[in-house]
Amino acid sequence: MDVDRTLYIRLYKKMFLIRVFEAKVEEMFRLGKLRGTTHGCIGQEAVAVGVLENVDLSRDYVTGTHRSHGHFLALTGKVFELISELMGKKTGIVRGKGGSQHLHYGNFYTNGITGGMIPVAVGLGMAKKLKGEEGVVISFLGDGGMNEGYVMEALNLAGVYKTPNIFVLENNCYAMSTITENFTSGKFDERVKGFGLEYHYLKALDVVEVYGFFKKIYERVRKERYPVFVEFETYRFCGHSKSDRREYVVKEWEDFWHANDPLEKCRSRIPAKVVEDVEKEIINFVEEEFRRVLAAPYPDPGEDLF
Numbered sequence: 503m504d505v506d507r508t509l510y511i512r513l514y515k516k517m518f519l520i521r522v523f524e525a526k527v528e529e530m531f532r533l534g535k536l537r538g539t540t541h542g543c544i545g546q547e548a549v550a551v552g553v554l555e556n557v558d559l560s561r562d563y564v565t566g567t568h569r570s571h572g573h574f575l576a577l578t579g580k581v582f583e584l585i586s587e588l589m590g591k592k593t594g595i596v597r598g599k600g601g602s603q604h605l606h607y608g609n610f611y612t613n614g615i616t617g618g619m620i621p622v623a624v625g626l627g628m629a630k631k632l633k634g635e636e637g638v639v640i641s642f643l644g645d646g647g648m649n650e651g652y653v654m655e656a657l658n659l660a661g662v663y664k665t666p667n668i669f670v671l672e673n674n675c676y677a678m679s680t681i682t683e684n685f686t687s688g689k690f691d692e693r694v695k696g697f698g699l700e701y702h703y704l705k706a707l708d709v710v711e712v713y714g715f716f717k718k719i720y721e722r723v724r725k726e727r728y729p730v731f732v733e734f735e736t737y738r739f740c741g742h743s744k745s746d747r748r749e750y751v752v753k754e755w756e757d758f759w760h761a762n763d764p765l766e767k768c769r770s771r772i773p774a775k776v777v778e779d780v781e782k783e784i785i786n787f788v789e790e791e792f793r794r795v796l797a798a799p800y801p802d803p804g805e806d807l808f
């Protein structure tokens with residue numbers, strides 16, 4: 503088996519795990535076993551998996567968004583801890599106190615403020631620079647986040663101080679129910695180049711391509727220590743959150759991305775028998791972890807959990 507195929511299998515396992523996890527979350531909502539809301543990343547898996555395959559959390563920081571289940575699972579594979587967190591169980595990664603949008607695991611952090619981790623990430627990059635530490639800071643953000651004032655301020659400072667930050671824009675065509683071009687003046691590349699950041703773009707159709715493309719950028723920033731902005735074009739197949747009937751979607755884009763689903767593309771590069779075994783194993787694993795979480799304890803009121 504060639505190296506390429508081994509890589510496709512490794513990345514496929516992660517993409518499929520994320521897709522099955524998010525589908526299971528939707529099912530749990532329908533059954534009334536999950537409350538509140540969450541933001542799924544069905545369709546966008548190739549970005550999380552391809553980018554994060556390069557990262558080493560023992561030296562790098564990763565910051566996410568409100569839509570970060572995929573980022574967390576690509577980094578850790580910890581289904582039990584994540585679904586526990588969504589359900590407010592004591593066994594969650596932040597003891598059930600953060601919920602879907604406020605995750606913390608080692609050097610991985612998210613919050614629910616649109617683009618809200620970007621100023622924090624530039625601070626982390628600045629700290630690395632001042633302390634002379636190795637590693638880089640990789641930060642996801644959405645196209646909606648690109649129109650927040652504090653995000654622009656933070657990108658400006660990254661450009662001024664030349665911090666070792668890699669900003670990863672997951673441009674999924676929409677922010678909530680609005681098409682990106684209807685709330686964005688000009689082009690993202692022109693904006694970030696205006697701050698002196700190096701800009702790269704890729705349509706994220708092939709997870710192995712995402713991986714290789716990002717690897718080169720990552721290795722360079724690790725060595726040369728300057729801020730880079732990477733835009734991935736991707737697509738969200740699910741609703742923004744749980745009360746979304748997707749009445750705003752553009753049919754042409756739907757058709758294109760469904761015909762070119764990166765998960766299917768990756769699957770097509772792997773022998774059918776391997777796909778069958780991998781999928782069976784992952785589906786069983788996710789089912790079992792969800793079952794275990796249902797039996798896990800809630801924290802006692804007032805209990806000191808940290």
Ligand SMILES: Cc1ncc(C[n+]2csc(CCOP(=O)(O)OP(=O)(O)O)c2C)c(N)n1
Nearest residue numbers: 569614615616644645646647674676677678
């Ligand atoms: C400061 C702030 N304003 C508004 C919101 C409500 N909100 C949550 S997600 C979202 C859209 C974000 O769009 P984008 O950055 O493109 O990310 P996507 O949801 O597409 O992944 C908005 C407006 C928020 N969480 N924080």
Ligand SMILES: [Mg+2]
Nearest residue numbers: 644645676677
């Ligand atoms: Mg978006």
